[in-house]
Amino acid sequence: MEKRELVIIGAGPAGMTAAIYGRRSGLDVLLLEKGATGGQINITDEIENWPGVQHATGPELGNMFREHALKFNTEIRIADVKKVELRDGKKIVVTDKGDIEAEAIVVATGAHFRRLGCEGEAEHIGQGVSFCAVCDGA
Numbered sequence: 001m002e003k004r005e006l007v008i009i010g011a012g013p014a015g016m017t018a019a020i021y022g023r024r025s026g027l028d029v030l031l032l033e034k035g036a037t038g039g040q041i042n043i044t045d046e047i048e049n050w051p052g053v054q055h056a057t058g059p060e061l062g063n064m065f066r067e068h069a070l071k072f073n074t075e076i077r078i079a080d081v082k083k084v085e086l087r088d089g090k091k092i093v094v095t096d097k098g099d100i101e102a103e104a105i106v107v108a109t110g111a112h113f114r115r116l117g118c119e120g121e122a123e124h125i126g127q128g129v130s131f132c133a134v135c136d137g138a
Ligand SMILES: Cc1cc2nc3c(=O)[nH]c(=O)nc-3n(C[C@H](O)[C@H](O)[C@H](O)COP(=O)(O)OP(=O)(O)OC[C@H]3O[C@@H](n4cnc5c(N)ncnc54)[C@H](O)[C@@H]3O)c2cc1C
Pocket: 009, 010, 011, 012, 013, 014, 015, 032, 033, 034, 035, 036, 037, 038, 039, 040, 041, 043, 044, 045, 046, 047, 048, 049, 079, 080, 081, 082, 108, 109, 110, 111, 113, 125, 126, 130, 131, 132, 135, 136
């Protein structure tokens, strides 16, 4: 079975940050993501509250996070994590691409906003439909 020092689940801002810290500490890091790297930031139209970045689209900022993690040679793998479990005291990450034994696991799987399910909601996310008053609500 594949063995890694640090397995991070979720490549949103939290997972990317954990990867950067892990790699800078010299750890062997595997970052697992089931969808697109960047996480929720990908569905944000405009970012203007991140210090140092006066204006960016969500995908642009997400790409900056990705490039930053890659600069430190983080291995990013597209895989859906089904569960984590202890087997004989060993930490195992179970994914759709196989099992991985990890010395440490960071779970950074984020959150999902609840939707109303009303007409027009899905197609206008990031273009008027907001889930966060202080983020993109303005
Ligand atoms: C519409 C919208 C606008 C926003 N606007 C702003 C803004 O302007 N400014 C701001 O600061 N914040 C904004 N936010 C909030 C910001 O996007 C979140 O706070 C941030 O993305 C949370 O980061 P995270 O890494 O904790 O989680 P997430 O971004 O949710 O990332 C979690 C990642 O884990 C992955 N994952 C989940 N389960 C699994 C699994 N089983 N296996 C593998 N991978 C998995 C997901 O695919 C995802 O990529 C906005 C959010 C939304 C939805």
